[in-house]
Amino acid sequence: MGIQALLRVTLVFTLCVILMGAYTRLSDAGLGCPDWPGCYGMLKVPSQQHELAQAQDAFPGLEVEPKKAWLEMIHRYIAGALGLLVLVVFILCLKKLDAPKKLPTIIAILILFQAALGMWTVTMKLMPVVVMSHLIGGFTLISLLFLLYLRTKPLRIPGGDIVARKLAPLALASMGVLILQIILGGWTSSNYAALACTSLPICEGDWYKNLQLTQAFNPFQGVHETYEFGVLDYSSRMTIHVAHRFGAILTTGILLWLAYKLFTRSQSALLKRASLVLVGLVILQVGLGISNVVLHLPLGIAVSHNAGAAMLLMTLVFINYALWRKA
Template sequence: MMQMTSLLKLTLIFTLCVILMGAYTRLSDAGLGCPDWPGCYGMLKVPTQTHELSQAQTVFPEHTIEQEKAWLEMIHRYIAGTLGLLVLVILFISYKTQDAPKKLPSLIAVLILFQAALGMWTVTMKLMPVVVMSHLIGGFTLISLLLILYLRTKPLRIPGGDAAMRKLAPFALFCLAVLVLQIILGGWTSSNYAALACTTLPICEGDWVSNLDPLNAFNPLLKTEGSYEFGILDYSSRMTIHVTHRFGAIVTATLLVFLAYRMIKQSQSTLLRNSAWLLIALVILQVTLGIGNVVLHLPLGIAVSHNAGAALLLLTLVFINYALWRKA
């Protein structure tokens, strides 16, 4: 079991790296840096030599080879492939170890295969928003399940049972559901290139209420003959997505801070109180990064950090729910 625990730590770090590299690739407009999958212009690496470039241009005459973007895409694939191998090793060890969980590692292995399919569809369907968003959500789901599996290998206990916290468990689960919806909204905002649809605070510039268009903004079936790169929605639709994400951020932040406040006031466990303080710190950081994205017009570093903040918030809430439902 100790071997499993150490491997899970490494896999969790690797998964976070894959999520951040995926965000960096997407935000660098490199999602179609390679027009095929799993290789790049029919090769296992980015074509760099003269004969490789000539061959790639012959096979894909309609594409302009941008090596920097192609390398971003391929590095993301290499890391994701390594993550897949780590997950398979975890699955193997779990079935070889008598007291190790079996169902959860199997579910994680199935998810990693589905993630690979989503990665392929992201390219073959030319960044279709619902596929890009699903790929992002799959990554967040994967890291959450890996954390739960890791916690199941640890002798986590809440001293004294902490009965007050058991009563708070349903609200904590509700907060987790709200956060997941907000992350989905963030993925929809990013995949539709709506992050800069509003450039003022606190809501949006102009008569934004009159421009709301939820029917088109949240229609996952909108199609185009060409690529979805840089988005196909009009301004009103993108603005609607952006505004909804902002309102969602206000609601989510309020609920999470209230949950943390109740945990700090009511919990007898130092572990849970520290988790609550971490939750507050991450909410403040995430709101600050969101504001920075608007004020500074989506700088790459802050935008990627915003993705990291969402992942860390999710992991913290998953841990809190695990502790309250299983251990408190």
Template sequence: MAVKRLIKFTLVFTLAVILMGAYTRLSDAGLGCPDWPGCYGHLAVPSASHELAKVEQHFPDMTIEPEKAWLEMIHRYIAGTLGLMVLAILILCLKQPQAPKKLPSFIAALIILQAALGMWTVTMKLMPIVVMAHLIGGFSLFALLLLLYLRLKPLRIPGGDSHARKLMPLALVCLGVLIIQIMLGGWTSSNYAALACTTLPICEGNWVDNLRFADAFSPFQGEHPSFEFGVLDYSTRMTIHVTHRIWAVVTAVMLIWLAMKLRYSHSHIMRNSGYLLLLLVIMQVGLGISNVVMNLPLGIAVSHNAGAALLLLTLVFINYALWRKA
């Protein structure tokens, strides 16, 4: 079926868009182009003399940084391509009588919202709540595309044995715990709090007395010319980081518990899903520790985003197998 092949390719492409977005954000290139959808009023990064003259006229206080500008524009190009792919999926699903209609329509609506969030990320100068919403939208799109693929897949997943059915509530709780952790990670990144603590296991100094939860998790941070590099003080950023790190322990314990339980399933698909989940958790914990020890190297930080996306996909698959195919 053509739509299934397209969805599989779109899943891979969505992961690429998520990673490119993370790379752009972590490279501090989120405002590489201060306008939207173009770059300094052009469809590509301006470089010719007459283009640069126009930039000086309309953006007198801005200096073009070509590397950052191209990162931002490449991210927009591939995100736009992803939007066209989602539109194609919707059209194919609407044409096929047996294909779902509501889910692809919702995915198409989500991609439009993602485009708006991408615009607001720039026009609102990296406001953290908008940046985090944009990140969560990308992860949601990834998960929903997998759900759509599973809905179209004729193979019935043999996850309905008596042992597996007992894990249905645990799997759902684990998915909720992971979603909270992904949101905390997005909030940590959008507030530039990833390096607020540079020691293990928690944070340096008397961190307990400096926790400020009300300020740390307020979506409103006042009016600022730009939110680039963050506007919160150290104690507030430290609170965000500590919360993300502690919840990471909770998440790891819960997911490992589920993975170990899945080992006893009668279904080889569920057992293999458990082994994959365990492997991804170990890798993700290792990447998180490496980010702290090595002061957030770009490659490891981007890989940490990839690990979160793959964990989400694995848990969505496990829940689908247990709840829909039991």
């Protein structure tokens, strides 16, 4: 298998890990297995009578919930397979003379750090800053893998020199805004603030009188036995949710402006198509976000919202790569 084909497979696995992580988190299965890397001291979910007795002895007071435990273990199995794929990519890039070297090394280090974050997510009982970091690590990983894929497949954008010089800074700023919005989304999810506001367009009642910015965005929330289901009060969660909504409005405007500029000013058919993809993904993501509120966070839509964010980020990576290479 060539390195490009392997990277395509690795990208698919990375997206699966991100989505499975979101599904596990949204199913409240993040602590389905109270230890790491196994489950109740085993490599699979205990199911036999002697295994359940062993789990009970090792973790007294905890009841094995097979559905949640399997969700957590499947997530770990897929993540483990992704780690092996990244290792193979790293080795192939080192062996191939004309392949990038620094970027695969960064990706290999990142996958190790992601494994550590996965462990800390469990051992620190879903501490929000750790959960959010784990989520951001997944988005960073898929972005860097996609960038590596683009670097192994040179682009040809005829007639794009002038537009690149003028729109490259806007594209970079747009990606920065999107990254901040993804971080806000991760903080919203890790603090169980997705349903803190259930009305549109902003929040119900006199929400602006109850904003608690300092407490809402303080990464140090004290020491708790568990952070599952959140430890912040309603005002803090509402503040996080409102910030995410305002961020969505700002992000939508900037990304649509970038898409408009690309479509109207670029001479490249490739960049024009990318701008249309960007518009489609923005509309889809806004629709998914609204659906999450109106339908009270249905699991399928909430997971799709994570997928939309990943696809938006990859689209911005592609646009920036194309523009800055020509610039």
